Amino acid sequence: MKTLAVSERAIRGIRGARPPIPAVDQIMAEERAAAFGKRSIKTSAKLAGLKLAISMMDLTTLEGKDTPGKIAFVCRKAMQPMDARYDVPPCAAVCVYPNLVRVAKKFLGNSSVKVASVATAFPTGLMPLRLKLQEVRSASRDGADEIDMVIDRGKFLAGHHDIVFDEIAATKEACGQAHLKVILETGELQTYDNVRIASEIAMRAGADFIKTSTGKVTPAATMPVTLVMLEAIRDHFYETGVRIGMKPAGGIRTAKQALAHLAMVKETLGDDWLTADLFRFGASTLANDVLMQIAKTVDGNYQSGDYFSLP
């Protein structure tokens, strides 16, 4: 197994060729993030934005009680979220535990919907690396298109940034063809400076996407946390020319929140990131709120929740 060693000092850019990781000012970051929530997204922009949000959705079920039956519901919903007359695109992916990858793959057939599997001892990551890599290889072998790994927050907070880096690099290698999303679990990192440093480590170690949260810790994805990660992605792009994807997950429940996120992506990273290849929503309940707003925009009136199929 090849591992890439890097010292914390190099990560911080003191010796490395990269510029140092800039500090994050909490008050201004939160103020900037709040500004996107004030964008007024109406009429045609609203409809287009809502459909875009559906196309970026990783429809997620990560429960101990998940069964093939439940996965069938989720997969069907992801393939066709709503009646065809609304012209709503399928979701980007379904996100499941490793044991259910094969099942999901079967239900999805050759649809465009991808299978994402959480792995690496989700949600804590507190297992020997050897076992975590085994889990990744197994999920990938079962057909997972995307692996959502978690970083070892204990190691990160204890200052072992190099170990976190090496584990991500090793996981990337274990992924094979599968894309790697790296979950930082920002609710446990707690400071924006930590979020920023963890984002850099993940991107430099080979992440295709960086992701906020497991959904098992509160707070999960918040606007300012996502903004700080988008800014890290921007710096990485300026520095390397490589476009890393972003996935806020957990806590985004309303269409309004989804549109605010899209405005934030549009105005922070530009048009290129307004695609499911580079931006995803990890959510279980968001879809139907978005669909309800789509129906309202198209039909002119609201319907109750009973008119929207549950995943």
Next chain:
Amino acid sequence: MPRKHSARPEVIILRNEKPLNHRAVSLSPDERRLSFGEKWNYAPAPEASDYVRIKPRYQLFIGGKFVAPRSGKYFDSINPATEEKLAEIAEADAHDVDSAVKSARRASKNVWSKMAGRERGKFLYRIARLIQEKSRELAVLETMDGGKTIRESRDIDLPLVAAHFFYYAGWADKLEYAFPGRTARPLGVAGQIIPWNFPLLMAAWKLAPALACGNTCVLKPAETTSITAMHLAEIFQEAGLPDGVVNIVTGAGETGKALVEHPDVNKIAFTGSTSVGKLLTQAVAGTQKKLTLELGGKAANIIFEDAPIDQAVEGIVSGIYFNQGHVCCAGSRLLVQEGVFPAVIRKLRDRIATMRVGDPLDKNTDIGAINSLAQLDKIRELVDSGLQQGAKLVQPRVRLPGKGYWYPPSFFTGVTASHRIAREEIFGPVLSVMTFRTPEEAIERANNTPYGLSAGVWTDKGSKIFKIVSKLRAGVVWANTYNKFDPTSPFGGYKESGFGREGGRHGLLPYVTLS
């Protein structure tokens, strides 16, 4: 006639035509451009303005009544975003000003100076509440008359206007605690001349402390932005403010001159340009009139290498592009430590490409209309001088509406302290970027200006903030933020930016005599 720029500004928007496969594409450093194009455009989101009452003609407000000017003269108020006439505004001459001052004197003698502070406070609270109730309409009016974005008039101007009245209402019955052991008495009649960049907010800054201290006022709004002041007059009527406590005379420079030269005015408060401020100082010299001036600025916004860079870029934006740069305390000189200069410039360039210029009533507009053609000409003249003196102008390509007065968010690099654009106040959305090497140099360069109204410091090091701030000769210094206002905080200048403080407990002092 609008002048053309002598050189073509660098255009920074690029559309990426290549198909995207984010892992496969390897881009050279020059190709690493973010593209802010048309992929998902916001639809127009105009704030409703049909319910707003604009009178065809606004009279003077003297002795609690709306009265026609003696001369019968009116001038037009223009919507700078459409160039359409909004209303006619009465032009007050010396005679009208005299009757306004007389009415203020009567109200001062008979009612206001005798009233208990507690009672004065009740009127101010009532005014503050009425402003809150009518804030949406006032915000729309402010936007239509002055060109500022509805986002700012709704979220910044109007809440602050109400906050100022609330804050000074609280002081009205507590003046003995503001100046312990001394007795504060009102001065009498205050003549107050305000600018066009924050019409209602400046009226509030002037009126609220003066009234709280027991003075009566004659207010002269700027000639391009008189309408909201007259709506404020209606609020005074509705609040039952005794007649003559506030009088509003509209007009241009001559009206202001008549007010300043009136022998029965005890105090002149002025916010506006330094050149007018100097004339006022001469006019008041040798009289008993008290004077406070809040004048121009050319503030340094200092970015250190250890700053939170992404947030600092936001601070640059709110420093210079807030209210189209029509801000006396705007962070118009950016001082960037050389080590982070490329990173800051790159981010700023991409950031201004996302800014939306256009209809000020659209809720998503970031930069509204320039307040007047005269101001637009002044901005163009200074930008031309920057180009002629060899600075490099960076401007995003933006589609500007066909009618109205507009200027895109812009900045100059290659600026030195000797450039006119580094020394003179542009009062538009144009930033001059310079570099420095050490903290000592930053302080020296920041202070190297005849002005001293405000400054900004960006660093993650708390100790550095305190060290730098104590050496900056500026009335307000923001640390890791910019253009934040609060009625509790005093505001005012050093050097040619004026004297006297507005806001906070300090803001009471210019309106009292202490014994």
